[in-house]
Amino acid sequence: MSVKTFSIDGKVISAKEGQTILEAARDAGIFIPTLCHFPGLTNVGACRLCLVEVSNSSKLQPACTTKVSEGMEVRSNSEKLKEYRKLIIELLLSERNHQCSVCVANGNCELQNLAMTLGVDHVRFDFRFPNLPVDISHELFGIDHNRCILCTRCVRVCDEIEGAHTWDVANRGANAIVITDMNQPWGESESCTSCGKCVLVCPTGALFKRGVSVAELQKDKSHLEFIIQARVKKQWIR
Amino acid sequence: MDLAELLEISEKERRKKKPLEIHCCVAASCVSSNSQSIKDKLTEILRNQNLADKVDVIGVGCLGLCSKGPLLRNSQSGEFYCNVSLDNVEEILKDLKGEKCRIEKISPDDPFYKKQMHIVLENSGKIDPESIESYIANGGYITLYQVLHEMTPQEVIEEITKSGLRGRGGAGYPTGLKWSLVAKSVAEKKFVVCNADEGDPGAFMDRSVLESDPHKIIEGMTIAAYAVGAQQGYIYIRGEYPLAISRLQTAIRQAKKYGLLGSQIFEANFDFKIDLRIGAGAFVCGEETALMQSIEGKRGTPYPRPPYPAEYGLWGYPTLINNVETFANVVPIIRNGSEWFSKIGTENSKGTKVFALAGKIARTGLIEVPMGTTLREIVEEIGGGVPNKGKIKAIQTGGPSGGCIPASKLDTPVDYESLIELGSMMGSGGMIVMDENTNMVEVAKFFMEFSKDESCGKCIPCRAGTYEIHNILSKILNGEATQYDFEKLKLLCKMVKETSLCGLGQSAPNPVLSTIMNFEDEYLSLLKEDI
Ligand SMILES: Cc1cc2nc3c(=O)[nH]c(=O)nc-3n(C[C@H](O)[C@H](O)[C@H](O)COP(=O)(O)O)c2cc1C
Ligand code: SF4
Ligand code: SF4
Ligand code: SF4
Ligand code: FES
Ligand code: FES
Numbered sequence: 001m002s003v004k005t006f007s008i009d010g011k012v013i014s015a016k017e018g019q020t021i022l023e024a025a026r027d028a029g030i031f032i033p034t035l036c037h038f039p040g041l042t043n044v045g046a047c048r049l050c051l052v053e054v055s056n057s058s059k060l061q062p063a064c065t066t067k068v069s070e071g072m073e074v075r076s077n078s079e080k081l082k083e084y085r086k087l088i089i090e091l092l093l094s095e096r097n098h099q100c101s102v103c104v105a106n107g108n109c110e111l112q113n114l115a116m117t118l119g120v121d122h123v124r125f126d127f128r129f130p131n132l133p134v135d136i137s138h139e140l141f142g143i144d145h146n147r148c149i150l151c152t153r154c155v156r157v158c159d160e161i162e163g164a165h166t167w168d169v170a171n172r173g174a175n176a177i178v179i180t181d182m183n184q185p186w187g188e189s190e191s192c193t194s195c196g197k198c199v200l201v202c203p204t205g206a207l208f209k210r211g212v213s214v215a216e217l218q219k220d221k222s223h224l225e226f227i228i229q230a231r232v233k234k235q236w237i238r
Numbered sequence: 239m240d241l242a243e244l245l246e247i248s249e250k251e252r253r254k255k256k257p258l259e260i261h262c263c264v265a266a267s268c269v270s271s272n273s274q275s276i277k278d279k280l281t282e283i284l285r286n287q288n289l290a291d292k293v294d295v296i297g298v299g300c301l302g303l304c305s306k307g308p309l310l311r312n313s314q315s316g317e318f319y320c321n322v323s324l325d326n327v328e329e330i331l332k333d334l335k336g337e338k339c340r341i342e343k344i345s346p347d348d349p350f351y352k353k354q355m356h357i358v359l360e361n362s363g364k365i366d367p368e369s370i371e372s373y374i375a376n377g378g379y380i381t382l383y384q385v386l387h388e389m390t391p392q393e394v395i396e397e398i399t400k401s402g403l404r405g406r407g408g409a410g411y412p413t414g415l416k417w418s419l420v421a422k423s424v425a426e427k428k429f430v431v432c433n434a435d436e437g438d439p440g441a442f443m444d445r446s447v448l449e450s451d452p453h454k455i456i457e458g459m460t461i462a463a464y465a466v467g468a469q470q471g472y473i474y475i476r477g478e479y480p481l482a483i484s485r486l487q488t489a490i491r492q493a494k495k496y497g498l499l500g501s502q503i504f505e506a507n508f509d510f511k512i513d514l515r516i517g518a519g520a521f522v523c524g525e526e527t528a529l530m531q532s533i534e535g536k537r538g539t540p541y542p543r544p545p546y547p548a549e550y551g552l553w554g555y556p557t558l559i560n561n562v563e564t565f566a567n568v569v570p571i572i573r574n575g576s577e578w579f580s581k582i583g584t585e586n587s588k589g590t591k592v593f594a595l596a597g598k599i600a601r602t603g604l605i606e607v608p609m610g611t612t613l614r615e616i617v618e619e620i621g622g623g624v625p626n627k628g629k630i631k632a633i634q635t636g637g638p639s640g641g642c643i644p645a646s647k648l649d650t651p652v653d654y655e656s657l658i659e660l661g662s663m664m665g666s667g668g669m670i671v672m673d674e675n676t677n678m679v680e681v682a683k684f685f686m687e688f689s690k691d692e693s694c695g696k697c698i699p700c701r702a703g704t705y706e707i708h709n710i711l712s713k714i715l716n717g718e719a720t721q722y723d724f725e726k727l728k729l730l731c732k733m734v735k736e737t738s739l740c741g742l743g744q745s746a747p748n749p750v751l752s753t754i755m756n757f758e759d760e761y762l763s764l765l766k767e768d769i
Contacts, residue, residue, distance in 0.1 A: 045542035046697050048737045060736055065542045084733050091702035124726060125706050150695065169537060169695070172520070174705050176695030 006072040008052075021063035021074055022050055032076050033085055033114050035203055036151040037064045040228030041160055047151060049085055049114070052076045060084075082118070089115050094125040095174070096132065097146035105205030106215040111149060132177070137187030141199050141209055143178070148206035150176055154198035161228055166192040200224040239497040240505055241383055244374060251375035256294040258334070259313035261363060265300035265449045266442075266481050272324065273308035279327050280310075293334065296372075299450020301363040303350060304603040306342075311363065316346040349619045350601050355582070357590050358566040359606045362450035367485050370492035373453040379498055381573045382457050385464060386506040389572075394465040395421060398568065400576035402588035407433055407524075407561030408639065408665050409741070410587070410654040416558065419548035420466040423556035428468035430459055430510075431552070431559045433529060434475040434482070437521035438637030439688055441668040443592040444562035446604050448475070448482035451566070452489035456499065456512060458565035461572060463510045466558050471512040474529050476519040486514060521638075521692035525740050526559045528694065539694045540740035561666070563592055583609035587653035591664065597634075597671035600625050607652070614648040617671050628673045632756070636665030638685045638692075639745035641752025642678060661752035663745075678757040679764060682750045683711040689746035700743025703734035707750060714761060720768045724761060728754065 002017045008030050015024035020043070025032050036047040043064040051060040055073035063076070075081070092098075092111060100106045132145035155167040155178060166189050170179045180186045199207040200219055208217055229235050262268075262277040274297075281295045301309040306320035310330065319330055320342040332339040344350070356362070366372040373379070385394055399414025420428060432455060436444040448455060459471050475483055490512055493499040501509040515533050517523045523538040530552050532538035551557025567589060571579045580588050587609040593616065596602045600622030607616060613633055617623065624630055632642040641662035643650070650656050654664050672681065690704040710727045713719040731747035731754075738744045754761060 043542075044696070045739055048697055048699055048739065051737055062542060083729075084737055087730070087733050088698050088737070091698055091706065095702045095705070126709075149698075150701075152696075169539075171695070172522075173691055173693040173695045173701055176701065 004068045004070045004072075006068050006070065006074065008074045008076055015068045019068055021052060021054075021061075021066050021068055024068050025063060025074075025076065030076065032063050033118065034064060035110060035114065035149065036153065038153050038157070038201055039225065040232045041153065041156040041201075044152060044156070047088070047149075049088055051081060051084065053078060053081065085118050086120050087124075089118060089120045090123045090125060092149050093120070093123050094127050095130075096148065097127070097129055102214055103147060103205040104208045104212055104214060104217040105147070105219075108215075108217055108219055109205060110203035130174075135180075135186050136210060137185035138189075138192070138194070139187065139210070140194055141186070141196065141207060143186065143207050144205065145177060146206075147204045148178060149204055150178065151203060152178070153201045153203065154178060154207060157197045157201040157224070157228075161231055162193060162195050162197050164191045164193050164195075167198060197224060197227070241380075244379060244383065247371055248375045248377075251371045256292060257314075258293045260293060260295045260330070260334075261298040261301070261311040261313060262295055263299070263301045263307060263309045263363065264297035264367075265304075265362075265446055266479075267300070267304040268307040268309055269481065271308050273322075275324060276308055276310070276322055276327060279324055280330065283327065283331060287331075289334075296366050297368070298364060299362040299367045300359075300446045300604050302354075302359075302603050302605065303344065303601060305601060306344070306603075318344040318346070320344055350603075350605075350622070353611070353615060353620050354606055355590050355608050356606050357570045357579075357582075358447060358563055358592050359450070359604070360570065361454060362446070362604075365451065367450050367452055368488050370453060370489065370496065373451070377573070378453055379457055381569045382460055382498070383504050385461050385572060386504050386508055391421060391465045391467065394461060394572065397572055397576045398465070401567075401571045401579040402576075402583075402586075403564065403567055403571060403579065404587065404654065405561055406563035406567075406591070406666070408636075408663070410664060413560065413564055413567075416548060416560070417462065417465055419546075420468075420556050420558040423549050425556050427470070427555045428466060429552045429555060429557040430463045430466065430468045430471040431529070431533070431557055432459055432471070432473040432562060432565055433524060433526070433559055434473055434479075434562045435517055435524035435529060436476065436479075436562075436666065437519070437524045437692070438639075438666050438668050440594060440596055440670060441637060441666050442594050443604065443667045445479050445482050446594075447562050447566050447592070448479070449485055452482075452485045453493065454569055455486075455562060455565050456489055456493055458568035459512060460499065460503065460510050461568050462558060462560065462565065464508055466556075468558065469509055469511070471510060472515050472533055472552075473512060474515045474517055474523075474533060476517045476523075478519050483514065483516065490514070520694075521688075522694045522740070522742050525742060527740070529559070530557065539696045540742075542739060563667070584651060584653045586655055591652065591667060593667045593669045595621050595669050595671075597669075598624050598628065598630075598673040598676075599671045609653045610651040612649050612651050613643065616652070616669070617648070621671065624671070624673045628675075630671060631674045631676050632672045632678065632681075634662075634670040634672060634681065634749075635668065636663040636748070637668045638688050639663060639741070639748055640665045640668075641748050642672070642681060642756060643752075644756045661748070661755045663748070677715075678753040678760050679711060679715055682753045683708065683715060685749035686711055686746065689742065693742065693746075694740075697737075697739035697743060699734045699737040700739070700746060703730055703738070704743070704746050706730055707734065707747065711750070714764050717764060717766055719765055721765055722768060724765055 013028040033049040045062040050063040053075040136142035159165040310319040329339040329341040403413040404410040547557040
């Protein structure tokens with residue numbers, strides 16, 4: 001397998017052929033924000049937080065789906081990118097109901113963490129407060145659509161790792177929403193195996209374990225990463 | 239089927255011709271104003287008067303001037319009978335007998351027709367779209383025969399490349415280059431897809447071509463399939479086009495029956511099948527990756543490219559996707575040669591373009607003009623300008639992905655590059671004329687409302703960004719916005735354009751940006767003081 005040499009923000013790094021910019025950056029300890037990416041799941045390029053400037057393209061490219069090439073120059077931290085990333089986080093925070101102080105994921109939420117890391121100190125848009133349901137028909141888990149950012153990590157982990165394909169997306173635009181089976185209550189889903197992978201993979205407080213109170217939710221993703229590693233790369237070592 | 243049989247069908251069809259034909263438009267717009275009954279009534283009267291052996295009434299595709307439909311044409315004089323109703327069918331009869339008639343007629347020398355050049359629409363309004371014999375009599379399928387027996391796939395691709403044809407679906411990607419990419423991809427299977435989704439509001443070019451001349455698309459796709467090495471084709475068409483769907487079904491059935499689709503076409507070592515895929519009518523399903531997801535039976539949302547469909551398309555196999563109008567250009571190019579084609583148009587935009595002309599002008603309808611025709615020629619000469627001495631303020635091209643060109647730029651020749659320079663784009667060919675009473679901020683809001691509703695919701699900049707842009711536009715129109723909001727609007731537009739996943743989001747801000755570029759005063763005059 002050949003090795004590619006390229007640079008990110010002036011720092012020369014090497015990557016295996018076929019690796020994405022994001023994978024190579026992570027290997028080299030360079031931070032690129034992401035929300036829809038989860039190692040081992042298909043990349044969908046949906047959250048647009050990982051966009052970078054690439055020397056051979058006039059358009060911004062998602063680091064999670066763009067393969068490295070020899071001599072490529074990547075800029076991951078320009079003023080423009082920083083501004084756009086902040087805007088994306090602000091749009092996410094305003095489109096649903098993110099009241100961190102009363103959220104199960106408070107302190108353990110990827111959206112909240114990124115907002116802090118990227119310096120989002122206020123939101124320039126009016127909060128929309130849509131009237132979205134909370135489904136706690138499942139005996140172990142629940143979903144609060146008010147905290148969902150539609151990253152579809154739950155959809156993919158359930159389809160690609162658990163093999164159940166309980167989750168999917170319904171509707172479009174601002175009305176898009178994740179659903180279970182044919183849009184019936186989760187508790188009535190016939191495909192759900194109650195494995196809990198979707199809850200573990202969810203970056204926010206949208207999917208939670210029932211009985212967990214505000215700011216108590218712990219999402220230890222290492223167990224999930226182990227399973228994915230085992231399935232995808234056929235490596236059973238912790 | 240072999241060449242002799244094809245020529246025999248053509249000969250037989252021509253022998254059947256009667257001295258005079260009345261062509262009655264049976265494309266969607268005229269059908270919706272009763273043209274079928276008019277055709278039936280005229281046929282009946284002619285039969286009753288024992289004229290049926292001298293005059294034939296034939297249903298044909300769109301005659302162009304849809305706003306004056308139902309439209310009929312007299313094959314001898316070439317004149318068009320306008321706004322025909324059931325009550326004045328007898329007037330047409332009087333005209334045939336040389337008596338004085340009171341029906342409105344338009345001469346083929348009218349500027350509406352004189353300024354046009356028909357390549358894509360060469361058969362529209364001339365042949366019966368439901369009869370393969372009618373198509374064959376007009377030279378149909380001979381080009382396919384020649385391609386299969388006299389040309390190598392490489393030669394076909396070279397002709398298309400040399401012609402300079404660019405995709406008519408919006409982006410204007412060089413067609414020959416796309417074909418050669420698919421041809422070069424190595425795989426056990428390949429696909430050819432015709433994109434007939436046509437989701438732009440106000441656009442009906444592709445629908446019209448399919449309703450008027452479906453065999454031309456089948457022949458063009460089959461030639462493409464031979465050139466790139468595909469065995470299976472799909473026409474992806476929206477369910478809102480029932481007439482086009484039924485004509486395509488008829489055409490496919492007829493072509494199969496004659497051995498022009500299926501195995502060993504024209505007894506050559508070449509198999510090709512075409513199936514229809516009916517879409518539910520989501521704008522985003524016209525985007526090629528979403529379209530392929532939809533054909534595969536999945537949720538129609540786009541995914542990042544590369545890999546491009548030419549390399550990794552339907553079910554992972556190399557796939558050629560072209561627009562209806564692009565395929566419609568293939569037969570004329572091969573028949574007349576790339577040199578003929580490349581002499582038409584401008585330096586970088588060859589051939590003609592079909593436009594759906596609409597808005598505040600005297601004559602609206604379907605037109606086809608050489609690239610490089612100026613906007614002024616199109617709207618003032620062909621379209622007849624704004625009625626009642628009104629003034630043109632702007633021309634909207636490119637639908638929700640395009641923008642508004644101010645009247646001061648009317649002398650711009652229409653081609654891919656010059657429209658982009660003016661902050662708009664060719665798009666698929668919608669063209670809406672706006673008069674001086676139009677509020678440009680409202681226009682921007684109208685298109686943003688469309689994009690917001692049609693966003694698939696997969697990526698955040700488009701899903702939430704279009705919503706906020708629409709919000710700010712509403713605020714501006716309500717007189718509730720300040721300079722701060724206006725700055726935020728511009729920033730959001732830039733961000734949505736640069737960060738969205740697919741072409742829908744990437745072009746959604748264009749109507750706003752172009753109206754700001756050309757009509758900023760209108761925005762500023764609506765802002766209130768900062769507090
Ligand atoms: C949101 C969106 C909608 C589109 N809709 C259509 C359409 O209705 N018809 C079409 O031919 N192309 C459409 N396109 C362009 C196609 O993705 C694709 O570029 C085109 O079909 C390629 O054919 P061409 O090279 O012949 O133009 C659309 C693109 C986007 C981003
Ligand atoms: S999901 Fe995250 S960002 Fe949203 S309310 Fe909960 S902690 Fe805050
Ligand atoms: S529920 Fe969680 S994992 Fe699923 S789409 Fe929403 S935020 Fe993503
Ligand atoms: S740009 Fe809009 S339509 Fe395209 S993927 Fe993103 S949300 Fe969907
Ligand atoms: S991580 Fe790349 S787009 Fe979300
Ligand atoms: S539909 Fe009849 S003239 Fe266009």
